[in-house]
Amino acid sequence: MSRRTEIDVRPITEAEFPDWNRALNTGFLMPPAVAEEQLEARGRQFVPGRSLGAFDGDRCVATFRSFDQELTAVGGAPVRADAVSNVTVTATHRRRGLLTRMMAQDLAAAKERGDVVATLIAAEYPIYGRYGFGPATTMTEWTVDVPRAGLGPRWAAPEDGGRIDLVDGEDVRKLGPELHERLRRAQPGAVSRTELWWQSRTGVVNTNGTPWTEPYYALYRAADGEVEGLASYRSDDRWGEAKQPLNTATVDWLLAVTPAAERALWHYLCSIDWVQTVKSGWRSPDDLLPGLLPDPRAARITTQADWLWVRVLDVAEALTARTYEGRGATVLDVVDRSGLTGGRWRLEAGPDGASCVPTTESAHLVLDVAELGALWLGDASAVRLAALGRVREERAGAARVVDALLRTSRRPWCPDMF
Structure with missing residues (x-):
């Protein structure tokens, strides 16, 4: 044996x-x-x-x-x-x-x-x-049927006086990091990027072992010259019968710090000659893309799944680091079988700040640290988790109180794979 x-x-x-x-x-x-x-x-x-x-x-x-x-x-x-x-x-x-x-x-x-x-x-x-x-x-990925979208050759340039230019990898390495930082500071769920990230996405280094093919990079500048958007995309070369183009443009990533930049970049991508399909890449589930098209039904969801997972290591620090749109208080009993954090915590929060301290008060809501991680960025619903049996109310209505405190008006999004 x-x-x-x-x-x-x-x-x-x-x-x-x-x-x-x-x-x-x-x-x-x-x-x-x-x-x-x-x-x-x-x-x-x-x-x-x-x-x-x-x-x-x-x-x-x-x-x-x-x-x-x-x-x-x-x-x-x-x-x-x-x-x-x-x-x-x-x-x-x-x-x-x-x-x-x-x-x-x-x-x-x-x-x-x-x-x-x-x-x-x-x-x-x-x-x-x-x-x-x-x-x-x-994460949500859309596939856009370009002819149905209603843009096509009728769109020629941003309507707001801005402009789009194709740039190279050196420009991306120069302008991209600062643009990403602007996005990251405003987008819950976004994560930092290293210099190596930009080098690997522009062909300077190769971390995955596959041959490098340079994509297209589209840069959006507002009317005042400010860089507000940048997209990396690729296109195939497919033609059908009777010499009809069937090309697909696939977005690697797209950064936009203003709605105008987002509108201009998506309109550009959906108006490239010969491109019949645009694949959006990994986007937020409430991305503006469908609503930016004359016919939103032209954008259909082809992938939607969980993306960034969070494990809370310090309950008090995590809950006081974020902001709150409403005002309220609750007592959370956080169960952590690994013993890294957890315990019973009283959270008092409002638009002017929050406190989270250990307490001996009776719990209002009992939840595993994994469920706290799901709730922390404001996307998950405590009411829904209670219906699924994954959190437990010790006080009637506690899940609704938690939702009123934690949920956000726009959904969190992580643009990155790591």
């Missing part, structure tokens, strides 16, 4: 980085051999102590990486976050608790550093709730 060897979970060394990357590729069903260019680019993400590996002897069989991030809370305050990424377990070593061990190490270190929340984008829904993460934002 064969015996399972003891699996060692530990931070990897630089010497173990190539084997760790091979395991990472294997876990994501990419070719296991890691190209030298890809390894060099990923090496720029390596931070000692923040990349964990599980080793069966000398072979890495599970991967986990985290890094410092800022997440925008409701109201615009940046919150320190532990961003979790590159999580894999090789198929030969599943169901041995490897992810649980790596997650426990990382979250304990994040708590010790003083991070307020942890974040991730979940490849699979059922995995992360048991670690205290809750789905806090939603």
Whole structure:
């Protein structure tokens, strides 16, 4: 009878980085051999102590990486976050608790550093709730039937006196970071971007190992010359019978800090000659796109799913970092089976600020820390979670009070995959 060897979970060394990357590729069903260019680019993400590996002897069989991030809370305050990424377990070593061990190490270190929340984008829904993460934002992708949209050749330029120009990657690296910062400061759920993010999206470095093809970059300037929008997109080259164009423009990402910029960029994308279909990329579920078209039905939802997941590590700091449109008070009993945060908290909040302190008062609402993560950015509904049996009212109407405090007029959105 064969015996399972003891699996060692530990931070990897630089010497173990190539084997760790091979395991990472294997876990994501990419070719296991890691190209030298890809390894060099990923090496720029390596931070000692923040990349964990599980080793069966000398072979890495599970991967986990985290890094410092800022997440925008409701109201615009940046919150320190532990961003979790590159999580894999090789198929030969599943169901041995490897992810649980790596997650426990990382979250304990994040708590010790003083991070307020942890974040991730979940490849699979059922995995992360048991670690205290809750789905806090939603992603929606639209496919636009351009001929039906009602723009076409009749649209030639922004109606507000602004202009759109095609620019190159150097322009994007110069103008994009400041534009993104303006968006991030105003968009709950948005996260910080590193210099490496901009380099990888403009072909300077290659982190995924696939051949680089330069996209188009469309820049919007307002009438006063201010940069207010930027989009990256690609187009295929398809033609039907009788020489009819069937091209599709696919948006990689689109940033707009004003409604005028958003309108101009979408109108431009839906008016490019030969393009019959526009795929929007990952957008907010209440994005303006459909309403910007003469016929909103031309934009149909083709993907809608959970996106950014949040794990609260400091209840008091998380609830006082954000703002509140209404005024009220409630007592929350937060259950955290990992023991990182939790307890009973009295939240008093209003437009002028909030306090959140431990209390011995009777709870109004009992909820797992994962449900608090789902509610914190203002997208989820406590009333709906109560109907689903995922939060429990100890006082009648408590869920409605929580919704009145936490929910936001515009939905949170995370534009990024990480």
